[in-house]
Amino acid sequence: MSDGPASGEPVRVVVVFASRTGRTRRMAEALAEGAEATGAAVLLREAEAATHEDLRGCDALVVGSGVHMGGPEATLRAFLAETAPLWLKAELRGKLAAVFASAGDGAQGGAELTLVSMLSTLAEHGMLLVPMHPRLEGFAEGGMHWGPVAATQPHGGEPGPTEVQLVAARSHGRWVAECAARWRRGQSTVGSA
Numbered sequence: 337m338s339d340g341p342a343s344g345e346p347v348r349v350v351v352v353f354a355s356r357t358g359r360t361r362r363m364a365e366a367l368a369e370g371a372e373a374t375g376a377a378v379l380l381r382e383a384e385a386a387t388h389e390d391l392r393g394c395d396a397l398v399v400g401s402g403v404h405m406g407g408p409e410a411t412l413r414a415f416l417a418e419t420a421p422l423w424l425k426a427e428l429r430g431k432l433a434a435v436f437a438s439a440g441d442g443a444q445g446g447a448e449l450t451l452v453s454m455l456s457t458l459a460e461h462g463m464l465l466v467p468m469h470p471r472l473e474g475f476a477e478g479g480m481h482w483g484p485v486a487a488t489q490p491h492g493g494e495p496g497p498t499e500v501q502l503v504a505a506r507s508h509g510r511w512v513a514e515c516a517a518r519w520r521r522g523q524s525t526v527g528s529a
């Protein structure tokens with residue numbers, strides 16, 4: 337695992353997302369706001385612009401995508417596939433990881449599979465997956481246990497991401513950053529494997 341930031345520095349959260357029409361971007365920004373509220377330093381990166389250096393330097397990586405044909409959008413898939421060189425050197429092992437998605441249909445449109453698909457790559461890296469606990473604010477309207485989800489073109493009701501779905505993204509961002517801070521403190525006392 338790469339060293340990442342020194343223990344006195346703020347926790348670093350990198351949010352990598354793919355968003356063709358700006359809906360997932362709004363979730364990414366809400367997630368970043370939540371993380372920043374804890375004092376974390378947050379880097380927002382579109383999938384096409386994210387670098388391996390960005391990932392090496394983070395404590396927590398959060399990945400989000402619009403749902404395309406039942407799975408992650410193409411540039412996000414490419415971003416994940418191209419992390420293979422980091423896997424070869426176990427450079428992301430032991431960092432925290434989380435996911436989020438926006439889908440036209442929400443739960444029915446492949447959102448869950450999209451979240452799990454992204455998590456699968458992060459698990460392959462040996463990252464520590466941070467799920468969304470049902471007690472986090474906004475979970476009922478904007479969460480799955482895998483992570484925040486917005487239904488952006490529901491058959492009935494308000495198009496998303498709605499304010500409460502953004503609350504869910506914000507609360508998960510906060511939780512991920514808090515977990516990263518706790519993990520960093522723990523590592524400084526017990527050392528890393």
Ligand SMILES: Cc1cc2nc3c(=O)[nH]c(=O)nc-3n(C[C@H](O)[C@H](O)[C@H](O)COP(=O)(O)O)c2cc1C
Nearest residue numbers: 355356357358359360402403405406439440441445
């Ligand atoms: C090519 C394409 C394929 C899509 N496939 C799905 C899908 O399989 N299921 C779904 O629920 N929504 C689907 N959608 C809708 C998007 O997931 C939804 O509008 C999402 O909020 C877009 O996020 P973005 O604005 O960040 O790109 C699709 C949209 C596009 C453009």
